[in-house]
Amino acid sequence: MKASVKMLFLESSLELVPRELHREPDVIRSARRYEIPPARLILDKSLHYKAMRGLERKWKRGRPDIIHICLLLATDTPLTRMGVLEVYFHVLDGRVFKVRSDTRLPRHLERFKGVMADLLISDSVPVGSPDPLIFKVSDSLEEFVAREGKLILLWEKGEPRRPEEVVEEAIEENAIIGIGAFPRGDFEETTLRLAYKRYAIAGGHPLAAWSVTSRLLCELERRLGI
Ligand SMILES: C[S@@+](CC[C@H](N)C(=O)[O-])C[C@H]1O[C@@H](n2cnc3c(N)ncnc32)[C@H](O)[C@@H]1O
Structure with missing residues (x-):
C-alpha cells in the first residue's frame, strides 16, 4: 500500500476581523483602502495593531502570513501532487479545512487573504463550486482527530526526537x-490533550512554524525516496 501522511496546521492565526472591531479606525482605514466591507477583512496585526489592543489572546491572532507560508511550502512539494501528503489546517474557531492536492494557492499575501475571507465566510472556495479546492472537513478538531487518526504534535516542550523519527512514526x-501556525504562546490545553505523542525537534529550540514544516517535508521526501 502506498504510504500517505497527513499534515495539519493547528490554531492557525487566521480569522475575519471580529465584529466588535468593525468601527475601529485601523479597520475602517484598511476597509477603505482595499474597498472591502470590514466584515470581509482578515484580521492582520500589521494593519490592525491598535484595534487589536483589547482582544483576548491577541498574541496568537492576526498573523495570516504564517499559515500562508506553511501552506505554500506544504503544497509545493511532489509529495502533495502525488497524493502522498494530505494538507489540512485548523483555525481558532475550531473548523478544519482540507487543501486539495491540485490547489495553486495565491503567492501574494493580499490575494491569499481574499481567498481565505471567502473560505471563512462560505466554508469552501471557489465559492459555490461543486468541486471546491479548499473546503471544511470538520467543525471541531476533536471530531477531526477522532475520525482521521492519531495526532503527533510538534511541540517545543515535547520529548526530543529527530525529524526523521517523527516522520517514520507518522508513516508507521x-x-x-500537527504543527502550530500561530506566532506566540502555547497550544491550548484542549489541543495538547488530543495528541497521543508530543515531540520536540532541534533540541526544543523555538522555531518558526515554517521552519518546522520545511524540516519535516524534507525528511518526508527523503524517507519516501522523492
Ligand atoms: C512559532 S511556534 C509557536 C510559538 C512559540 N511557542 C513561541 O512562543 O515563540 C510555531 C509552532 O512550531 C512548532 N515548533 C516550534 N519549535 C519547535 C520545536 N523545537 N520542536 C517541535 N515543534 C516546534 C510547534 O508546533 C509550534 O506551535
Whole structure:
C-alpha cells in the first residue's frame, strides 16, 4: 500500500476581523483602502495593531502570513501532487479545512487573504463550486482527530526526537503530524490533550512554524525516496 501522511496546521492565526472591531479606525482605514466591507477583512496585526489592543489572546491572532507560508511550502512539494501528503489546517474557531492536492494557492499575501475571507465566510472556495479546492472537513478538531487518526504534535516542550523519527512514526502509525501556525504562546490545553505523542525537534529550540514544516517535508521526501 502506498504510504500517505497527513499534515495539519493547528490554531492557525487566521480569522475575519471580529465584529466588535468593525468601527475601529485601523479597520475602517484598511476597509477603505482595499474597498472591502470590514466584515470581509482578515484580521492582520500589521494593519490592525491598535484595534487589536483589547482582544483576548491577541498574541496568537492576526498573523495570516504564517499559515500562508506553511501552506505554500506544504503544497509545493511532489509529495502533495502525488497524493502522498494530505494538507489540512485548523483555525481558532475550531473548523478544519482540507487543501486539495491540485490547489495553486495565491503567492501574494493580499490575494491569499481574499481567498481565505471567502473560505471563512462560505466554508469552501471557489465559492459555490461543486468541486471546491479548499473546503471544511470538520467543525471541531476533536471530531477531526477522532475520525482521521492519531495526532503527533510538534511541540517545543515535547520529548526530543529527530525529524526523521517523527516522520517514520507518522508513516508507521498512520498518524497526523500537527504543527502550530500561530506566532506566540502555547497550544491550548484542549489541543495538547488530543495528541497521543508530543515531540520536540532541534533540541526544543523555538522555531518558526515554517521552519518546522520545511524540516519535516524534507525528511518526508527523503524517507519516501522523492
Ligand atoms: C512559532 S511556534 C509557536 C510559538 C512559540 N511557542 C513561541 O512562543 O515563540 C510555531 C509552532 O512550531 C512548532 N515548533 C516550534 N519549535 C519547535 C520545536 N523545537 N520542536 C517541535 N515543534 C516546534 C510547534 O508546533 C509550534 O506551535
